[in-house]
Amino acid sequence: MSFKLTILGCGSATPTIDRNPTAQALQVLERFFLIDCGEGTQLQLRRNKIRPRMMDHIFISHLHGDHYLGLFGLISSLHLYSRNKPLHIFCPPKLQEIIELQLKASDTRLTYELFFYSLRENNENLILETNEAKVYSFPMNHRIPCWGFKFVEKLRPKSMRGEKIREYNIPFTKVDEIRNGSDFITEDGKTILNNELTFPAKETRTYAFCSDTIYDEKIIPYVKGVDLLYHEATFAHELLDKATNRYHTTALQAATIALKAEVNKLIIGHYSSRYGDISPLLNEARSIFENTIAANDNLVIEII
């Protein structure tokens, strides 16, 4: 019953040896979502033993190279692996033109279908619903059009009360239905209410991704109360002017968003390459919002 985020890259525009540009994989139950796809993402997926063929949905926040330059290589590799199921890409409109031009230049007819869904809305917008989750986009405030994404787990299956299986002689084939909320009818026609058979469902889990953006409190309602918030923290607050000029956020500002949005946990990333040791950024964020962790490449965070 995983709800697990893997940081594939936590660097910013200029990559460093230790930090790939932005990419993350979110696993919700058996489904993997790829969020941004900076250069090197293919290799990072491989290092983290996440098979690209398990992914059907990719979300690209904006068209600065450090957020999408790994995509065409990934698309090409899936072609070479003879993928046959469609791949769905949620992205700013111009990405489709770039990818199609690259396909044309390499004279490639993909073995699978590629679907593009343009991000255009300037408010929260449900862009995808799968069996496992709903995905929303919402606007960020960056130098070019940019979107954040929120992943909301759908109702989680309940856990069965083991003794009830024996008591009512419940066949194995009925367990999934009951875990999803059905009542059970015994052999002699008696209805056993679901509440008697199961423990209460755990709360559904939520993750919000915010990169890249200037400090903007308009984001708060979109990420209100999520279990885990990723917010960029490119600079320490002593470089506030630089952050503001470049439409980026400081660690202190990221923590302020987390605090005001009353999220459970904050994870910061997208560090400027000037920071070798990022503990000053982490400490700064924790001074405002205690439950903060710092992303590093290959970090895995599981929400229980």
Next chain:
Amino acid sequence: MSFKLTILGCGSATPTIDRNPTAQALQVLERFFLIDCGEGTQLQLRRNKIRPRMMDHIFISHLHGDHYLGLFGLISSLHLYSRNKPLHIFCPPKLQEIIELQLKASDTRLTYELFFYSLRENNENLILETNEAKVYSFPMNHRIPCWGFKFVEKLRPKSMRGEKIREYNIPFTKVDEIRNGSDFITEDGKTILNNELTFPAKETRTYAFCSDTIYDEKIIPYVKGVDLLYHEATFAHELLDKATNRYHTTALQAATIALKAEVNKLIIGHYSSRYGDISPLLNEARSIFENTIAANDNLVIEII
């Protein structure tokens, strides 16, 4: 007096943990040429302590992603480093359109000029002459238009005979001229011929890069007698059919080209990801052409 090749990536279309896609840096004296620029090249340059700002010329063989997908990231980083000198890119025509579309999508006005030189010729063609080297392109035979590159060092400065400096009281400021071939006129007007003052010039060095191509003997005259030949060897010869179908070369075929072209040394690379251990490919090549080495990422080969 370096003439030094650094392998930045020796993999083929699907990258592996140990092998980045194709990229090489050739140092001729103080100048660095970048040959192909697969995904991850920026980081590979960093790992090899080669500063991108020292490069003015990039050569892209063809528009399969594993040979150019690192270019836009490199261009972007040079912009972020506030590069101000021009960058010259020798490439198939369509690359300019791809890069310009990506610049537009990211709303970037580069801090430096970018010049594109389209590869179009179907024979050997001098495409660049610097103080250090002449660079030629020549056609390969691949699924899409593809070019090889030959780098020919220009005349190397001679070494001075130390005792002649003392004998004729040659000032330090004259040494470079003499090493480049000038005679010397003494204080009392006597001309001393260059041959008396210097050791004979060493032979100039040559490197040819051939990736990707089907086995094609038409390439031989273009690489005839070079000191070092890089030739792709994607498959072992037992997979000749696969190699031929995909317009690639086997290790045995690469060695045959080296033998027939009478080169001094062969380096093979562009290995299919199916090969973990590439010694079968190396052994196969050596059975035909003894002086073969196998590329691996971060290998440095110096031609003396």
